[in-house]
Amino acid sequence: MERTASPARPTVDQLRHIASNYPIIDNHAHNLILPSHSETIPFETIATEAQGRALRDTFKSLSHLRAARQLRQLFEVGEDADWDDVLEQRVEWLRSNSERLHQRCFEGVHALLIDDGLAGPEKGYPYDYHDHYTKAPSKRIVRIETVAERLMENLVMDASEDDLGRGKFLQETWVNFTDDFEGEIQEAIEDDNVAGFKSVICYRTGLDIEPEYEQAAKAVGHHFERYVKNCIRKRSYRIEKKHLNDYLVLRTLEILSDRLPRSDSLAKPFQLHTGLGDNDIKLLESNPAFLQSLIENYPQVPFVLLHLSYPYTREAGYLATVYRHVYLDIGEVFPMISRDGQKAVLRQALELVPGSKLMYSSNGRWFPEAYWLANTQFREVWFELLMEYIEKGDLTPYQAIGMTKDILFNNSNVLYDLRYEAVFDETVQAAPKQLTYNSKPDALSPSRSPIATPGLNAPLFNQPGPSATPAPRSVSPYSQPTFPPPPKVPQVYDTQRFDKFKEENPNVKFIYIQWLEYMAKIRSRIVSIKEFTRMVHDGSRIGISQHNTGTLQNNTVTPDVNATEQIYIEPDLRSLRLTDNKDPLPAATVLSYWRSENGSALPGDPRHSLETLVNDLQYNHATSLLIGFEIEVVFLSRNSDMASTDPYSPLTGKYIHGGTFNPEQWLRKPFVSEILIALEETGIDIEQLHAENGNGQYNFILPPQPPLSAMDTLIHARQLIARVAALHGLRATLHPQPFEGVTTAAHARISLHPADRHKQFFVGGVLRHLPAICAFTLPEEESYKSVHDGDDTNRPSRRTQPPLSPTPSDWEFRPLDGLANPYLALCAILAAGLLGLAANENEEPAGVDAVTRLVPRSVGEAVDALRRDGDLREALPRELVQGYLRMKDAEREMLDRMGERERRVFLIERY
Known part of the structure; x- marks a missing residue:
């Protein structure tokens, strides 16, 4: 009797293809850093949370060694290349074709949900800039502490010690602060570009949050007064007073709960940093078990516990299992811990947590390679883990495929009400990397309903066939979105800042481009506003002989002079300032960095x-x-x-x-x-x-x-x-x-x-x-x-x-x-x-x-x-x-x- 071929092998191949290539909705990431600030953050931090001198030891960690190996593959350097070789090749790629690197690093990313509160506009690209590299528009995650700190800075920036003596000053400040905060949160709720909210209270005062709003409101008064005094006296607006931090979280949850269109609706999700972080975290107070009472008090607000709550993964998994509105984010452990560690925490999550409650994120920040490493490592480890479960009979290949689609795309798509659809060719091809994605929002019901939310009433992967995104109920109101083409030249300068300066100061005709050399003497070049405008928009710099930095106050040549090499002067537009009316030229002045020919920072540059x-x-x-x-x-x-x-x-x-x-x-x-x-x-x-x-x-x-x-x-x-x-x-x-x-x-x-x-x-x-x-x-x-x-x-x-x-x-x-x-x-x-x-x-x-x-x-x-x-x-x-x-x-x-x-x-x- 003729035996039929087993279908298991093609299904496993299909699983490998989907696990390696299925489009991702990254439910928690941060901004790419502007080129002018990229040299200020060590590149090694993409694979560690170590800080300062502890960062030196990261080169001997498994997480770094693995990341270095994968980056050698990304940058196409030999297996024997050391870390300096990788960095050198990276600089060359950024110089010659930075768009190639960015496109490659975001390959397979359908959409990003970006917490843009980590880097202000002076350091990071705006959230929608990342649309250059994704198939669907990026959305914002609003960090509530950043909102509050910016509001307070605006309220008291002109206040002085004398104002603190006025009887009603603190009361007026409290009323204005709370009104403004509520107004901004409500505005964000109505904003279609905002997918959710986030708190970093774990970093500030820990997760032992007062669960009752009335109690939080009663306790905040004295602590708010101390905070205001600190703002005025020290001009520091960071909020790290427990009762005030607790109040902000509770107030946000109250507003989210009050703004629901129907009693059976769910609010926009609320992300909480838990677990893995740098040494600013109080480790004992980052256990998500502290959140249980708070979660119970706000059943209509979906809570997303970020970063697998490492090392408290089991505690977070318990909460995500027993509460219908709690979800667990799989982020930052990729690439911050070793392969075995990543596999171990995923196993811990899957001990209890349904696949409908897990969501992928990269926690990518600053460098495009951070997003790529997280993406690459998760797919690699996830497939290995699924194969173990399949071999043991705990999962069928079809169930593994469904769970993969849910974690990578479906769960975030439904929870954040994104209404995206990824058209994906599931056929196993010889070159599976050559994929075609199509981003087309499917118009789900305009009202949010818990019935359609994965993990509440609708299991997505317990059927014998592969899971799919819920079918649209009506015709999409718009077709394939179009995105602006990537910039043709690297964005060296903040052109919007400069154009605004020109618009506000039309009489400026010249710019003093200045820098300070080692002997504390100012050196200058005067350029016309027309030439300076060209520089800013073309991303160019002024080349000067290196001997300009190696001569003494009387132009005596020193051994530090190298007359054959150049340095490139790059104005820092943040320092752009009008000269006074005593200057015979209608001019402005700007201070500068020293750069190499390829635009990288010179380590000898004082600024x-x-x-x-x-x-x-x-x-x-x-x-x-x-x-x-x-x-x-x-x-x-x-x-x-x-x-x-x-x-x-x-x-x-x-x-x-x-x-x-x-x-x-x-x-x-x-x-x-x-x-x-x-x-x-x-x-x-x-x-x-x-x-x-x-x-x-x-x-x-x-x-x-x-x-x-x-x-x-x-x-x-x-x-x-x-x-x-x-x-x-x-x-x-x-x-x-x-x-x-x-x-x-x-x-x-x-x-x-x-x-x-x-x-x-x-x-x-x-x-x-x-x-x-x-x-x-x-x-x-x-x-x-x-x-x-x-x-x-x-x-x-x-x-x-x-x-x-x-x-x-x-x-x-x-x-x-x-x-x-x-x-x-x-x-x-x-x-x-x-x-x-x-x-x-x-x-x-x-x-x-x-x-x-x-x-x-x-x-x-x-x-x-x-x-x-x-x-x-x-x-x-x-x-x-x-x-x-x-x-x-x-x-x-x-x-x-x-x-x-x-x-x-x-x-x-x-x-």
Whole structure:
């Protein structure tokens, strides 16, 4: 008797084909990062949540080694290629054809649901930009904490300490805040582009959320007041007070429940970060079991527990099994844990959870490869696991196919009411990767109903045949959607920002493109607005000879010069600012990065190095930073007496007392007023101005700002002060001791947020590495003449008191003067502070004498300390430290050949 061929093998092949290629609805992802910020986040973070110095060990983890192998395949490099080879090939792909890389990484992704609250518009692409690479439109997931923080910033950005004393201020702020928050959530509910909502309360205060709304509302008052005061005093809007975080979650759930069209409808889903995350999470409080009472109180709000709640997968699985409106997201464990770990947590999920309650996500962020790795690894591990269940008889191939379609596409499609349909060729072909997708929304009922929601009443894969997306009940209101073509050139600049600036400032005809080199001298190129517009829209840069960054203040060539190579100057449009009306040109000014020919960041670029360290602090330590600089300046007039041995004399005479305006100073008030008005015209606020004790000496105190903004403000303000002084025939100098008994500095007031968690460790790291830091912050021999004279002027660290800063919890770094490159100075301080956080170095200043002894007695001692401080040098870019040290050696040689008077005049004329 003739035997018939078994159908099992073709069905398994079909399962392999579908598991490898079926289109995905990614139910939780984040934005791609803008190219201008891509270098500030380590690429290694696509396969780990490790931070800071712990990131070094990731190279020996199974998750990284596996990801590296797969990336070698993606970038088509040899199996023996190391990580640097992969990175180099990646840069080449981005330079030559970035669209090819993006299209390849998003292959098979039908649609993305994007939480765009992780990266603001200044760092990440807008959510709908990703439509270039998907078959159907992307949708938003609204992060409620980001909504609340942005609203609060808008409400109190102009408020001051005085407002806190007004009787009704806090009450009015509460009413406005809650009204605005409710309005924004309601608006998002009505927005077809919003698929759902999300809370990161797990990161902030944990999942032990007060389940009763009335109790949450009663408890929030005092904590809201503390939050408002913190916003005004520190200009930090991060919400991390338990009762306020609880209230926001409860208020959102109340609004979602109240806005249902029918009693049997379900609200838009509410995602909760659970489990796997960086070290900002309180691990014990990230257990989703805490959520049980909350889930029971809101039965009409679907809850999506993100990231398999790892390592609490079983607890999350229990909730997803016993509550009809709880779902489990399969994300972030791909590619963050090993293959065996991924298989283990999927097994744990499937111990209880129906396939109709599981949904795929990548948790992709920043880099296109992150989405690709998650997609690739999930499909690989999922197929292996299904084959085990089939071989054991727990699943038939048809049931496995149905479960695969549900997890990858159907469950998210129905839960988020997306109404997408994927047309997929299920025929097993020789080249199964060549697929044709068609994105056509199927018009389900306009009202949401639990009857059609998978996991409630409609099992999708318990039938003998393969599952399918529910059939449409009516004709689709629109046909195949069309998407704009991908950009022809990489988007280097924020063209919308620039076009808006041009529209608001039509009189601008020229742009000063500027950058600061190692010796703290501003270099500039002036271009017409027409040429600058072309640069912005073409994504081009200005090429300059590399020797521009390796010459001294008098253009002396140093060993750091390479006359045959170029660097490329890339304006940072965030720093674009009008010049004042004293400028003879109708112009604006912009500060810049240094780039390589292919557009990647140069590791020796001071601006890029600072941004990288700031991002390390923000993303790896959940800590933000505000900094306010002081500009101590001495105004000098040039001596007309040819017989004088000194070409300069101070603007005001003797017997000046700090903080006063005597008759002689009053006569100079119009000149000083001119500076203040010019600063205001360019958008630079002065927190305070006062006369110092020295002849002709004034102190302009700038307000606290985020580091790059503070740096931009400092550089622009210094230039403007010097320019207005020059118009009056005066020299404004930052020389640390232009005359005997007159000392100037550039003290920096620093605030860490949250202060209580990190300030002492950060300051401890700064104190431990202070001798080496001084090589950057006190860069000349003149810088040390007043440090050890018994005066408190340059005490390395002291706590500031009002009115110098908004709160007495800030601290002040004092051994810093106007000869320093402020980028490099702050880089050194941040790098040392990060070392302190990593090592938990907890030191506080023990007194003026004890701390002052940490400051070297000469620039030579400071430079030697930097050469010996291996940890600090390792924490900074190697090229930056080496280039700076070579420049300092050459500069000291040049200055040592000068006499004391010649050297003093040389520095006064340049700083």
